[in-house]
Amino acid sequence: MPDHDNASRTVTVPTSDHGPVTVWEPDWCTGSDGEHQPGGYRVDITHASRDYEFTASTSRGTPVVLRACFEQRPFAEHPPGHVPFMNVEMDGDWHPHSSNDLRRLSESLTAHADRLRDLADRLDGLTNAFNATRRPTPGAATPRRGRDG
Structure with missing residues (x-):
């Protein structure tokens, strides 16, 4: 289980390849176990915000059209890299987005x-x-009805 230190906004995550790793945690990070998976690899450490849901009113309710969250992967080796980005879920898949x-x-x-x-x-x-x-x-002409009608 990750060890949170709310005073300094750091989190220590036990990893299988680098032992305990302490990283700064952004204030928007939910700090859930899904992002800070103990026993995983350091490169997999992820900060993620709550989901922002974009809905549309329909005749059958209000479905989520797309979902987005802030995310950062401090030890990522590939883009989007170390900087925060917006991950947008569309059509069942997540797509990293820069501000542009x-x-x-x-x-x-x-x-x-x-x-x-x-x-x-x-x-x-x-x-x-x-x-x-x-x-x-x-x-x-209006159709005429018969005697019985």
């Missing part, structure tokens, strides 16, 4: 929102056309 990557994602989501508005306008046209074919035409 997040801005590009935001622009992409804005474009998707514009496209959805265009589709809503098209749906209005389709719905109106459908409803127009179901209305009786003014002045058209």
Whole structure:
């Protein structure tokens, strides 16, 4: 189990390859055992924040469209490396993002929102056309009922 020292914001994690490793812990880190897995490798030590969930209101509830969290891997040997980044979950997989990557994602989501508005306008046209074919035409003869009807 990791040993937390809240006064100095450090955490000591027992690792299998470097013994106990003490690292500075960012204030946004949740400090869960999932991030500071005892007995793992030093390179696997990860700081992660709580998840930020982005939802959308639908006719069947409010599902999570995407999820994001701050993350840092202080001993990582490959990008995104030692600096904090935003990990974004989409389509069941996590994708590391820099601040510029997040801005590009935001622009992409804005474009998707514009496209959805265009589709809503098209749906209005389709719905109106459908409803127009179901209305009786003014002045058209109304079918007569028989004696029993």
